[in-house]
Amino acid sequence: xxxxxxxxxxxxxxxxxxxxxxxxxxxxxxxxxxxxxxxxxxxxxxxxxxxxxxxxxxxxxxxxxxxxxxxxxxxxxxxxxxxxxxxxxxxxxxxxxxxxxxxxxxxxxxxxxxxxxxxxxxxxxxxxxxxxxxxxxxxxxxxxxxxxxxxxxxxxxxxxxxxxxxxxxxxxxxxxxxxxxxxxxxxxxxxxxxxxxxxxxxxxxxxxxxxxxxxxxxxxxxxxxxxxxxxxxxxxxxxxxxxxxxxxxxxxxxxxxxxxxxxxxxxx
Amino acid sequence: xxxxxxxxxxxxxxxxxxxxxxxxxxxxxxxxxxxxxxxxxxxxxxxxxxxxxxxxxxxxxxxxxxxxxxxxxxxxxxxxxxxxxxxxxxxxxxxxxxxxxxxxxxxxxxxxxxxxxxxxxxxxxxxxxxxxxxxxxxxxxxxxxxxxxxxxxxxxxxxxxxxxxxxxxxxxxxxxxxxxxxxxxxxxxxxxxxxxxxxxxxxxxxxxxxxxxxxxxxxxxxxxxxxxxxxxxxxxxxxxxxxxxxxxxxxxxxxxxxxxxxxxxxxxxxxxxxxxxxxxxxxxxxx
Numbered sequence: 435x436x437x438x439x440x441x442x443x444x445x446x447x448x449x450x451x452x453x454x455x456x457x458x459x460x461x462x463x464x465x466x467x468x469x470x471x472x473x474x475x476x477x478x479x480x481x482x483x484x485x486x487x488x489x490x491x492x493x494x495x496x497x498x499x500x501x502x503x504x505x506x507x508x509x510x511x512x513x514x515x516x517x518x519x520x521x522x523x524x525x526x527x528x529x530x531x532x533x534x535x536x537x538x539x540x541x542x543x544x545x546x547x548x549x550x551x552x553x554x555x556x557x558x559x560x561x562x563x564x565x566x567x568x569x570x571x572x573x574x575x576x577x578x579x580x581x582x583x584x585x586x587x588x589x590x591x592x593x594x595x596x597x598x599x600x601x602x603x604x605x606x607x608x609x610x611x612x613x614x615x616x617x618x619x620x621x622x623x624x625x626x627x628x629x630x631x632x633x634x635x636x637x638x639x640x641x642x643x644x645x646x647x648x649x650x651x652x653x654x655x656x657x658x659x660x661x662x663x664x665x666x667x668x669x670x671x672x673x674x675x676x677x678x679x680x681x682x683x684x685x686x687x688x689x690x691x692x693x694x695x696x697x698x699x700x701x702x
Numbered sequence: 703x704x705x706x707x708x709x710x711x712x713x714x715x716x717x718x719x720x721x722x723x724x725x726x727x728x729x730x731x732x733x734x735x736x737x738x739x740x741x742x743x744x745x746x747x748x749x750x751x752x753x754x755x756x757x758x759x760x761x762x763x764x765x766x767x768x769x770x771x772x773x774x775x776x777x778x779x780x781x782x783x784x785x786x787x788x789x790x791x792x793x794x795x796x797x798x799x800x801x802x803x804x805x806x807x808x809x810x811x812x813x814x815x816x817x818x819x820x821x822x823x824x825x826x827x828x829x830x831x832x833x834x835x836x837x838x839x840x841x842x843x844x845x846x847x848x849x850x851x852x853x854x855x856x857x858x859x860x861x862x863x864x865x866x867x868x869x870x871x872x873x874x875x876x877x878x879x880x881x882x883x884x885x886x887x888x889x890x891x892x893x894x895x896x897x898x899x900x901x902x903x904x905x906x907x908x909x910x911x912x913x914x915x916x917x918x919x920x921x922x923x924x925x926x927x928x929x930x931x932x933x934x935x936x937x938x939x940x941x942x943x944x945x946x947x948x949x950x951x952x953x954x955x956x957x958x959x960x961x962x963x964x965x966x967x968x969x970x971x972x973x974x975x976x977x978x979x980x981x982x983x984x985x986x987x988x989x
Contacts, residue, residue: 442788442791442792442795443792443796445788445792446788446789446791446792446793446804449785449786449788449789450789450804450807450808452785452862453807453808453811453862453865454807454811455822455826456811456818456819456820456821456822456823456825456826456862457811457814457818457819457822458822459822459825459826459832460818460821460822460825463825470830471824471825471828471830471831472830472835473825473830473831473832473835473836474835509722512722513722513723513726514723516719516720516722516723517719517720517722517723517724519719520715520716520717520718520719520720521716521720523716524712524713524715524716525709525712526709526712526713526716527709527713529716532720532724535724535727535732536723536724536727538727538731539727539731542731542735542964543919543920543922543923543940543963543964543967544923544925545923545925545940545943545944545960545963546735546923546960546963546964547731549738549943549947549956549957549960550731550734550735550737550738550960551730551731551734552947553734553737553738553741553953553957554733554734554737554738555734557737569726569729569730570730572726572730573726573727573730573731576723576726576727580723630813633815634813634814634815634816636815636816636817636925636926637925637926640925640944640948641947641948651815651817651818654815654817654818654821655817655926655929655930658817658821658824658930659929659930662824662828666821667821667825670818670821670822673814673815673818674814674818677813677814677815678810678814680813681810681813681814684813685806685810690805690806690809690810690813691802691805691806691809693809694809694866694870695870695874
């Protein structure tokens with residue numbers, strides 16, 4: 435019998451390849467020894483990686499982004515987790531409204547959040563400061579944490595908590611020894627996702643940085659609008675490798691499919 | 703303890719835990735949005751007026767840019783649908799490991815900065831990029847094709863950026879299709895084309911609707927991709943909004959542009975959803 439050609443699979447993987455191709459071509463481009471972007475890349479050298487070290491503005495931007503993303507992740511994870519706990523645990527009037535409000539930044543485009551923050555932060559004097567940028571990044575990360583932790587709580591077993599209270603545990607002990615460990619995957623992925631959200635962000639940061647202290651994606655964005663050379667490729671490669679580490683971490687801890695709300699297991 | 707005191711205690715405890723998140727929400731989002739709205743209603747003398755909005759609706763320049771933004775967003779939705787559907791269908795037909803790998807491959811690139819992905823497209827599509835060099839060396843073309851800094855470049859960039867949302871929305875609705883329907887159709891002698899148009903496509907409509915509205919809204923408000931892949935030739939609404947805020951520093955007009963962007967996106971998404979739903983009801987009720 436003739437074997438059927440799996441056309442659907444071939445088409446699907448061709449499309450996937452197209453989606454991944456812009457990331458793949460960057461690596462060989464960064465290894466060129468030529469002074470310009472060309473195909474096929476001429477020669478092999480690490481000179482464009484060495485060049486990064488000559489550009490302190492990219493190194494500074496990297497540390498700035500790292501500090502911003504870490505602080506954003508810590509603050510958004512703490513604020514988002516306790517907010518989700520409050521919504522899930524307590525029955526109070528306006529609960530649904532508060533839940534909707536906490537998720538509302540997701541429904542407004544990033545560019546509008548950025549402009550609104552700029553005009554108001556200028557008014558209260560924190561535009562162009564690290565504090566202002568941090569505040570805006572925490573804002574856009576909180577909804578993800580709230581959503582992840584609420585999903586984690588939906589399968590939360592309260593009998594464990596009750597049993598602990600009966601055995602004389604304090605509320606702090608219950609939180610530390612029962613609530614937190616059970617929510618660990620949701621909280622950790624909230625942390626990593628917040629980190630990536632902040633580290634990758636351009637559209638909100640655009641309005642809140644100053645020329646002297648800028649984030650890494652924005653530094654690349656600005657450089658790209660002036661010059662297109664293999665330096666962009668070498669810096670991008672470093673960021674890609676770094677992001678890949680976090681993506682695999684996220685996949686291990688939580689699963690990208692669950693993170694984006696698709697269930698790959700059930701097939702009804 | 704009375705019931706009302708119990709409610710108050712719950713409210714107090716909840717507010718204590720909600721306080722940090724609510725403070726951030728108020729200071730960085732709700733108050734700024736209201737403040738920006740007030741700003742959009744200010745004329746150059748600081749008086750309350752609708753002048754900024756009237757100017758946007760009377761000036762063909764802004765209306766032209768609004769129309770281009772809507773048009774390119776619709777092209778992007780179409781491209782995401784055409785290229786996303788086979789991927790979602792493949793995900794629905796495979797199971798276990800293969801489905802996991804495809805899901806990972808479609809989501810993972812999305813977690814890497816859009817600036818970097820756009821740069822990759824510049825490397826591929828540029829005048830001396832991979833596609834043009836390859837075709838020139840093979841002798842297929844003798845002048846480089848213009849694939850970048852035009853509307854095509856923007857649509858390619860936006861499709862790559864947002865296809866993940868379309869695929870996941872489609873996949874979710876395809877997973878829910880009862881596979882016994884296909885068996886029944888097969889027993890009744892339906893061809894695979896017939897099965898697709900009578901079962902798969904109609905039952906994936908909710909996914910098509912969800913994916914399309916999401917991709918449309920995201921494309922309408924995208925800034926980075928039109929800036930990097932459209933250049934100065936293809937200006938979209940977010941790009942000129944940015945220019946008004948950061949370059950010409952006309953904040954009241956920029957704020958009005960921001961609300962035009964928000965309002966037109968919500969209006970078109972609502973209109974589209976209503977249209978599709980009325981059609982569906984008609985199909986159900988009048989056979």
